[in-house]
Amino acid sequence: MKTLTIDGIYVTASEELTEEELKQYVTDLREHYLLAKSMRFELDGEYVNAEVHTANRPFERIRRITGQPDQ
Numbered sequence: 001m002k003t004l005t006i007d008g009i010y011v012t013a014s015e016e017l018t019e020e021e022l023k024q025y026v027t028d029l030r031e032h033y034l035l036a037k038s039m040r041f042e043l044d045g046e047y048v049n050a051e052v053h054t055a056n057r058p059f060e061r062i063r064r065i066t067g068q069p070d071q
Contacts, residue, residue: 010038017041017048025050 003012004019006026013022025041025048033052040051 009036011041012038013041014043016043 001012002015003010004022005011006019006023007030009026009030011022011026022041026039029039029050029052030036033054035054035057036052037055038053040053042049042051
C-alpha cells in the first residue's frame, strides 16, 4: 500500500494504482463527499474498492412546531 495526499485528502491505495488514476477517483468522490478527510482505494481484480472517511458534522437543531387545526 502507498500513501499520499491529494487535494488535502489523505489517500491510501494499492501499489498498482497510478497517481493520475487516484487523482481522478478523488475528484469524482469529492462531488459526493464534501467533508471527506481520507480515502482508501484497493484494487480487486477489474474493480477498485473505495472507502471514504468524512469529518464529523456539527449537529444542527431542527424545530418543528405543530398545532391543532381549527374546528
